[in-house]
Amino acid sequence: MSGPAAGTADAATTTDVVCLGESMVTFLPSQPGRLADVPSFGRGIGGAESNVACALAAAGHRAAWVGRVGADGFGDHLVETIASYGVDTSAVRRDPVRPTGIYFRTATDRGTDTHEVAYYRAGSAASAMSPSNVPYEELFAGRVLHLSGITAALSADCLALLRDLTAPRPGRPLVSFDVNHRPHLWRGGDADASVLLELARRADLVFVGEDEAEEAWGVVGAEAIRAALPEPAVVVVKRGSAGATVFSGLRPGPRSSNAGAAENAAGAGSSNAGGAENAAGAGSSGAGGAEGADTVTAVPALRVDVVAAVGAGDAFAAGFLSATLRGLPVRERVRHGHLMAAAVLTVPGDLTDPPARDHADRLAALDDDAWGRLRLGPGWTAADRAPEEVRTP
Numbered sequence: 001m002s003g004p005a006a007g008t009a010d011a012a013t014t015t016d017v018v019c020l021g022e023s024m025v026t027f028l029p030s031q032p033g034r035l036a037d038v039p040s041f042g043r044g045i046g047g048a049e050s051n052v053a054c055a056l057a058a059a060g061h062r063a064a065w066v067g068r069v070g071a072d073g074f075g076d077h078l079v080e081t082i083a084s085y086g087v088d089t090s091a092v093r094r095d096p097v098r099p100t101g102i103y104f105r106t107a108t109d110r111g112t113d114t115h116e117v118a119y120y121r122a123g124s125a126a127s128a129m130s131p132s133n134v135p136y137e138e139l140f141a142g143r144v145l146h147l148s149g150i151t152a153a154l155s156a157d158c159l160a161l162l163r164d165l166t167a168p169r170p171g172r173p174l175v176s177f178d179v180n181h182r183p184h185l186w187r188g189g190d191a192d193a194s195v196l197l198e199l200a201r202r203a204d205l206v207f208v209g210e211d212e213a214e215e216a217w218g219v220v221g222a223e224a225i226r227a228a229l230p231e232p233a234v235v236v237v238k239r240g241s242a243g244a245t246v247f248s249g250l251r252p253g254p255r256s257s258n259a260g261a262a263e264n265a266a267g268a269g270s271s272n273a274g275g276a277e278n279a280a281g282a283g284s285s286g287a288g289g290a291e292g293a294d295t296v297t298a299v300p301a302l303r304v305d306v307v308a309a310v311g312a313g314d315a316f317a318a319g320f321l322s323a324t325l326r327g328l329p330v331r332e333r334v335r336h337g338h339l340m341a342a343a344v345l346t347v348p349g350d351l352t353d354p355p356a357r358d359h360a361d362r363l364a365a366l367d368d369d370a371w372g373r374l375r376l377g378p379g380w381t382a383a384d385r386a387p388e389e390v391r392t393p
Contacts, residue, residue: 016063017064027103028041048313049067049151051311052321061322069095093125100125129154140171145176148178149193176206177205193215193217208229208236208238243298243334244316244334244337299338304377305375305378306345307345310344314350315343319341319354339354339355343355
């Protein structure tokens with residue numbers, strides 16, 4: 001079967017991925033330490049969905065970001081900066097009353113006890129997004145609609161919006177959903193993080209970390225996560241330093257109106273003789289191809305000299321989506337996710353230029369031994385070297 005790897009619209013004229021969510025101005029510390037001790041901050045931008053859009057656009061895809069910002073200088077900065085990556089921001093709405101969200105963070109890893117984040121997003125323009133004020137025509141204009149659980153936690157209206165966007169309907173593109181569980185956002189609300197399971201089960205492609213599945217749903221281990229998410233065509237379980245495990249298979253009754261979208265997401269409809277079949281020969285197990293049967297692909301993570309452990313999950317999703325759009329086998333999709341994450345991990349902020357496509361393709365095509373020897377540090381994306389020249393221990 002030939003055709004684009006997600007959806008069937010003309011790839012020459014259609015947006016590849018539309019990302020919906022809140023983006024904020026982020027203030028990055030000038031030095032390590034408690035927020036109380038940091039003397040100054042540099043300005044950047046941060047937002048899971050806009051990060052994905054920026055990374056995809058920088059990698060050569062047609063990406064759009066849909067959101068809502070205040071009619072203020074921070075909103076101007078967000079829209080201008082995101083557009084500078086090549087992202088289409090024409091569907092972003094300005095709120096004349098509510099402000100653009102901002103936040104401050106420390107330089108430490110989000111997973112450590114010393115990490116601090118101070119959000120000023122309550123009542124933000126983005127929290128007012130609802131089914132009545134977002135442009136559905138623009139949201140459904142791409143081959144993929146990428147969403148995140150962060151949006152669902154912002155307000156009751158935002159949760160209603162995500163429930164509506166993930167509902168079965170004619171014209172729905174392939175829906176990609178990153179669980180992105182943020183515990184502090186669910187405290188004191190009318191809903192709790194269990195709603196993320198409901199939303200994930202309605203998507204075609206799901207990204208979820210083992211740690212967040214355990215914290216949000218009490219589900220432990222990759223196999224148990226797949227059992228809790230039986231409907232999506234593809235479930236990508238991120239396992240930290242252990243890598244990622246992908247469960248891919250054709251599921252009965254795809255939610256996308258285009259049945260080929262879910263099939264292609266599972267790796268069975270690409271022009272390279274079938275991503276799922278190719279992945280089966282590269283560390284996969286299970287019976288691929290039959291409806292309801294999974295192919296399981298496990299891919300180790302890279303060794304990376306980490307500068308700042310922020311933005312890696314968004315970059316991984318962008319790399320995986322990029323390779324999916326290109327119809328690459330599942331193993332290469334995961335490897336491109338790891339490579340995009342490594343690019344972000346080796347810089348201070350949430351965003352950076354990805355490696356050149358041919359450079360990333362060469363690394364993603366390495367044999368398992370060479371892949372296991374790779375160790376990437378700051379500046380590696382700018383060094384377009386042959387695989388055997390990449391730094392190893």
